[in-house]
Amino acid sequence: MARTRARLSFMPSRIQAMDLRTAQPAPKQADPHYLTPEHRAWSAAVIRRAGGVCQGSGCGRTGVRLFADHVIELRDGGAPFDPANGQALCGACHTRKTAEERRRRQAEPYRRPRPCGL
Ligand SMILES: [Zn+2]
Numbered sequence: 001m002a003r004t005r006a007r008l009s010f011m012p013s014r015i016q017a018m019d020l021r022t023a024q025p026a027p028k029q030a031d032p033h034y035l036t037p038e039h040r041a042w043s044a045a046v047i048r049r050a051g052g053v054c055q056g057s058g059c060g061r062t063g064v065r066l067f068a069d070h071v072i073e074l075r076d077g078g079a080p081f082d083p084a085n086g087q088a089l090c091g092a093c094h095t096r097k098t099a100e101e102r103r104r105r106q107a108e109p110y111r112r113p114r115p116c117g118l
Contacts, residue, residue: 033074038081043068046086056093067094073101 046068054061066088072078079085
């Protein structure tokens with residue numbers, strides 16, 4: 001009897017999951033900039049220069065994967081291929097910086113002075 005039950009647990013479900021979303025999210029696409037040879041060369045140079053050490057403020061983590069990060073983000077007008085605008089960050093520091101930048105960017109419209117001067 002137990003044998004039958006074990007075999008049944010391996011049967012694939014015959015009920016398909018329904019996607020109930022009315023608006024489908026757009027398919028994820030990498031920004032073409034990150035696929036260019038120039039970006040790859042910049043990224044490799046930034047990571048090489050860091051010597052395996054995360055350059056995040058107060059981090060200094062070693063032995064982890066590093067990500068080349070634009071100090072001034074491209075959407076904020078940062079130079080795309082200038083090594084001076086690059087730093088190597090561990091995953092935690094990169095995620096934190098990206099979240100902080102996003103928060104700052106989202107808050108921006110509310111900080112702008114009103115056209116009427118009030
Ligand atoms: Zn770090």
